[in-house]
Amino acid sequence: MTDRPATIVRDPAKLALPPNLGDWAQARQQFRWSDVRHELFGSAGGHGNIASLALDRHLAAGRGRRTALRCVAEDGTVRDVSYAELASRANRFANLLGALGVGAGTRVFMLTGRRPELYESVLGSFKAQCVVSVLFTAFGPEPLRTRLEIGEAEVLVTSASLYRRKIAPIRAALPKLKHVLLLDADSATKAASQDPVTHNYELLMTAASQEFTTLPTAAELPALLHFTSGTTGTPKGALHVHDAALMHFATGRYALDLHDQDIFWCTADPGWVTGMSYGVIAPLLHGVTLIVDAGDFEAERWYRILDEQQVSVWYTAPTALRLLMKAGRELADRFRRPSLRLIASVGEPLNAEAVWWGVDVLGQPILDNWWQTETGGIVVANTPSQPIKPGSMGRPLPGIEACVVEHEADGQIKVLQGPDVSGELALQRGWPSMFRTYLGQSERYDKCFVGELYLSGDLVRRDADGYYWFLGRSDDVIKTSGHLVGPFEIERVLMEHPAVIEAAVVGLPDPIAGESIKGFVTLRAGEDADDSLRSQLIAHARRRLGPSLAPRDIAFVESLPHTRSGKIMRRLLRSRELGLPEGDTSALEIAR
Amino acid sequence: MTQTKPELLKTIVDALATIAPEVSDFDLDPDVPLREQIELDSMDHLHFLVALHQRLGVDIPESEYAGMRRLTDLVEYIAARSQANNPS
Numbered sequence: 001m002t003d004r005p006a007t008i009v010r011d012p013a014k015l016a017l018p019p020n021l022g023d024w025a026q027a028r029q030q031f032r033w034s035d036v037r038h039e040l041f042g043s044a045g046g047h048g049n050i051a052s053l054a055l056d057r058h059l060a061a062g063r064g065r066r067t068a069l070r071c072v073a074e075d076g077t078v079r080d081v082s083y084a085e086l087a088s089r090a091n092r093f094a095n096l097l098g099a100l101g102v103g104a105g106t107r108v109f110m111l112t113g114r115r116p117e118l119y120e121s122v123l124g125s126f127k128a129q130c131v132v133s134v135l136f137t138a139f140g141p142e143p144l145r146t147r148l149e150i151g152e153a154e155v156l157v158t159s160a161s162l163y164r165r166k167i168a169p170i171r172a173a174l175p176k177l178k179h180v181l182l183l184d185a186d187s188a189t190k191a192a193s194q195d196p197v198t199h200n201y202e203l204l205m206t207a208a209s210q211e212f213t214t215l216p217t218a219a220e221l222p223a224l225l226h227f228t229s230g231t232t233g234t235p236k237g238a239l240h241v242h243d244a245a246l247m248h249f250a251t252g253r254y255a256l257d258l259h260d261q262d263i264f265w266c267t268a269d270p271g272w273v274t275g276m277s278y279g280v281i282a283p284l285l286h287g288v289t290l291i292v293d294a295g296d297f298e299a300e301r302w303y304r305i306l307d308e309q310q311v312s313v314w315y316t317a318p319t320a321l322r323l324l325m326k327a328g329r330e331l332a333d334r335f336r337r338p339s340l341r342l343i344a345s346v347g348e349p350l351n352a353e354a355v356w357w358g359v360d361v362l363g364q365p366i367l368d369n370w371w372q373t374e375t376g377g378i379v380v381a382n383t384p385s386q387p388i389k390p391g392s393m394g395r396p397l398p399g400i401e402a403c404v405v406e407h408e409a410d411g412q413i414k415v416l417q418g419p420d421v422s423g424e425l426a427l428q429r430g431w432p433s434m435f436r437t438y439l440g441q442s443e444r445y446d447k448c449f450v451g452e453l454y455l456s457g458d459l460v461r462r463d464a465d466g467y468y469w470f471l472g473r474s475d476d477v478i479k480t481s482g483h484l485v486g487p488f489e490i491e492r493v494l495m496e497h498p499a500v501i502e503a504a505v506v507g508l509p510d511p512i513a514g515e516s517i518k519g520f521v522t523l524r525a526g527e528d529a530d531d532s533l534r535s536q537l538i539a540h541a542r543r544r545l546g547p548s549l550a551p552r553d554i555a556f557v558e559s560l561p562h563t564r565s566g567k568i569m570r571r572l573l574r575s576r577e578l579g580l581p582e583g584d585t586s587a588l589e590i591a592r
Numbered sequence: 593m594t595q596t597k598p599e600l601l602k603t604i605v606d607a608l609a610t611i612a613p614e615v616s617d618f619d620l621d622p623d624v625p626l627r628e629q630i631e632l633d634s635m636d637h638l639h640f641l642v643a644l645h646q647r648l649g650v651d652i653p654e655s656e657y658a659g660m661r662r663l664t665d666l667v668e669y670i671a672a673r674s675q676a677n678n679p680s
Contacts, residue, residue, distance in 0.1 A: 138633060296627075297634040298658040323634060327654040481635060513635050539613035547612070547633040 031398035091212035093124025136271030229486025237439035247433035347482025376433025478507030
């Protein structure tokens with residue numbers, strides 16, 4: 001890497017299309033959220049329901065025949081859904097909810113693969129003013145139960161197969177669930193058909209009218225519930241409102257540089273915030289064509305989609321990019337990408353090597369950006385027309401005020417000035433997609449703010465040019481394969497195993513996944529700390545949590561380090577594992 | 593020494609069990625696509641390829657692996673490669 005320059009500067013005149021963000025400083029200075037509101041709402045009859053803005057606005061402008069979704073099935077067959085079709089299906093779903101007596105504010109959950117029904121039910125729920133939460137299908141029953149419980153789900157859209165495998169085992173724990181709308185109900189299993197709240201999705205859709213008038217929707221009406229993780233306690237349900245559409249629209253313009261004719265592919269599943277903000281909402285607000293791939297990651301499959309679907313803007317994640325790097329240049333060279341003009345990445349820091357691999361193999365640098373479930377949209381980004389610093393997350397977008405803070409002994413914070421500072425990344429509150437609460441946990445929400453600043457929990461360095469560089473987390477959450485994972489949710493499941501007394505999990509550096517989850521457990525007397533038990537524990541965790549949350553490795557230890565107040569010192573475990581200095585251990589409990 | 597196909601299948605399932613030990617819950621059908629029987633994420637697939645390489649010395653390119661949906665496909669691929677390497 002030593003022969004590579006620290007900055008990549010591209011001539012905006014040589015980009016395939018004129019960039020939406022020309023001069024960064026000027027755009028920031030001139031930017032007003034009220035202008036975005038006027039631009040979006042002016043043509044939407046004055047109210048800002050996300051689905052009206054994403055669908056009806058285009059129909060009113062005579063753009064209903066455009067392709068909204070280009071759905072690639074697992075077998076590679078392609079089905080297009082126009083904006084008009086998607087709007088009429090969303091209308092049917094909104095009417096279906098009404099017919100079931102489901103009112104505004106009700107929490108509607110989805111647990112399905114990436115298929116048209118997922119998108120139409122999400123948008124139909126927005127129209128009906130319900131609160132949407134999409135669950136990741138690779139979760140095991142335990143994380144699903146926790147999220148359905150915390151979210152007080154009343155309606156669930158799922159498939160017969162997912163119901164049988166993931167919902168039936170936890171059904172008894174969900175008394176508030178009033179309606180299960182079953183896809184592929186012809187193959188409904190006995191377990192599903194015996195559940196008295198089960199309905200056949202397609203039958204109800206057929207019976208519902210395709211006309212629906214969305215009621216005026218207040219900007220602050222809750223629209224979305226996304227779950228995220230902290231170090232301790234249960235997952236947190238971050239609530240977002242319809243006004244978030246302003247942010248999705250503005251960042252689609254500036255960070256993803258969406259233009260009218262783009263074919264856009266966001267590879268994230270809508271069960272994660274990226275897959276909702278940018279895999280559903282932002283591209284539809286811009287009226288572009290969105291690629292929906294039902295399949296999972298496979299290097300060749302992805303190159304084929306980029307080629308055959310003529311993707312022009314691609315938003316993906318570091319783990320996937322590193323897997324593509326590993327698959328080799330020869331595979332990449334077997335496919336064409338003449339239309340591809342922008343590649344962006346999010347989920348965990350993108351290493352400089354990956355940015356340069358983009359230059360060498362894909363013909364362009366990959367633009368890293370940074371945001372969180374709580375921010376609801378991209379806030380710091382490398383953009384196509386600005387100098388790109390490989391390894392950096394970029395600079396704050398128009399409409400965003402970011403700073404670096406340090407915590408003082410009295411609980412106050414100090415904003416750090418200067419050309420090169422390190423500390424916690426904080427954001428001036430007030431951007432439209434800022435989360436409005438953690439559902440049922442307002443005290444945890446309040447702790448995220450000091451005065452007018454939202455504290456991100458991410459430690460960063462801001463260099464002399466104003467670029468931000470990720471340094472690490474200020475807490476113990478793990479970033480693995482682009483997912484933010486809370487250790488406690490995993491530890492709790494490990495401790496359910498009869499052999500385990502106590503468990504701690506940490507993220508260890510992994511060349512592909514960013515971090516890989518490792519568990520440390522203490523065992524009950526008489527248990528043999530052997531490979532057989534290790535396999536049993538990993539199997540137990542994978543059954544309960546699914547592959548993405550389960551530890552890849554487990555170590556048996558005599559004791560776990562605790563603070564004097566009894567908290568597990570995960571960071572110390574991590575340092576020991578990596579052979580790093582143990583840092584300040586003054587709070588460490590002496591003997592145990 | 594070249595393994596018979598049933599032996600190869602057992603070796604492959606053993607390798608898979610090091611990544612996803614819950615396979616012991618299932619009576620895996622080698623003729624049914626693996627992903628319809630057990631949940632594996634992209635990191636699992638990567639680790640599985642590494643484990644197969646360690647146990648069988650066969651390097652399966654990612655592009656070939658993507659086409660091998662069933663355990664039977666893996667057995668056939670590895671058996672063919674082993675024969676090519678051991679013509680006797």
